Amino acid sequence: MIPYAALPADLVTELSAAGLDPAAIYADIVRALEEDLPNGAVDTTSAATISAEARGRADFAAREPGVVAGLGVAAMVFRYVMGDEVEITDRVADGTRVAEGDVVMRVAGRTRGLLTAERTALNFASHLSGVATATSHWVEALEGTNARVLDTRKTLPGWRALQKYAVRCGGGVNHRFSLSDMAMVKDNHVIAAGGVVPALEAVRAAYPGLQIEVEVTDLDQLRELLDAGCDRILLDNMSSPMMAEAVAINAGRAVLEASGGLTLERAREVGETGVDFISVGALTHSVKVFDIGMDLVDE
Template sequence: MSPRFAPPPAESIARDVSLALAEDLGAGDVTAALLPDDTDCAYLLCKENAVVCGRPWFDACHRALDPDVRIDWHVAEGDRVDKGTVLATLQGRTRALVSAERASLNFLQTLSGTATTTAEYVVAVSGTGTRILDTRKTIPGLRLAQKYAVRVGGGVNHRIGLFDAVMLKENHVRAAGTLTAAIRAARAMHPSLPLIVEVESIAQLEEALREGCDRILIDDFDAAMRREAVRIAKAAPFNGTIPLEVSGGVDMTTLRVIAEDGVDFISIGGLTKHVRAIDLSLKLGPPPASAQ
């Protein structure tokens, strides 16, 4: 697996899976108990074009209920697949295959949805040099999983939470008195953490550039202000050393224009907030001859 696709720690995946199975199975799968507990096969079908993401969670769900299950993947994590593709075949205990079905599909369809959407945004800005960022607008409890899916889709992770980067916004500047004071206080308190500064004007942009930080968020700039911000940040004496990020009001109709203005990053909450799951199904038996 590519280092860029490195999933969250195994204990994080195990925790996700444990919670998912507990809420689905409760005291036991009363319907699966009607089935003979012998060995059967199954196949995993993708019913629309997608970027595959979530294999570690899918596998963990099935292995939690049947450690001896055999899962043969026909595609790699991050592969683009067409509608009708058989993603994997499984062989294991019938009851375990059925009991793990919904939880395993929930992870795979949700994370594939995030990866697929991210890939669409990445393609839309191709050739501009702009990179697509996620946000903290994630499904509660699944942040590491969704941010992994963003990477699989070709995007870049913003800060994971409120602990791994300092992000100064309007209220912090107001409390400190000036933007410069806020930046200096943040540097003094958290010298080893990345510092991201949101600015509301060209004057604040220039102040942040002079004072120094790791990234500048130009939120709610109109097109003319955005282009002027790019010009200033890339010109001497700053020479593009501090990247610019755009956030807010971004969709497929505005994305390319913003990227072509020369910004370094565009952050999009919808990658993880507006999740549309990919249509998948797990069916007992061998795949039909007509399946890919």
């Protein structure tokens, strides 16, 4: 295992340019490998069946069509385990659409090291490619409308930056990253504050200049907020006809986001109401992993 400072500079730069924190990813990888090799343990199966000097080459291949993400993270896994002893080639860029059978990355080096790193690398790449692929389906469904798909804070603990990165790879847009970078007034805040406008005004008074979005469940609340100058409004669990009416009432004054119980089958219908965004928690909390496999090449 190699220290963070020994990682290739170009890989660190690549991840930074993608909006990720390479040091945080390195720490995630260290924790993940500790699960497989607790307290300095060894990969017993590989140690028993493979010579320490044996070398091999393996292909990472997509076993279904989709959009890949997290291959840079997978590459860091191999670098962490094997250092300069691993050769990584033919890695496609994150965000690339691939077909079943496409090779997305090749690795070569000591066979024991390749197999020790395999599962952790696949866990990162398969999950993040699943998020990117799911997002791409929503992007395709909304094509031709003005609506764009947003993620939410319904992310796996500790994986928010990576999952939101994968959403970007799939063509989606990130919503707020934390509770502090944007105020989002939901139904419980409205009840506690005594209404949508009092809630809006309370946030404005406490945090001048902070972007605020307020959730509404009916058109009367929408009208109240528009009169109060709210410039971002979430339409919660509305029917498509009601959303279309909300868009007409809004007349371009505020950004409108649809949310609540939305399905991919309904995506285009909602997009055609004229809303600006559709937020989908399932992009990150219920995603199906993308099937990538690593196979040693028999040479």
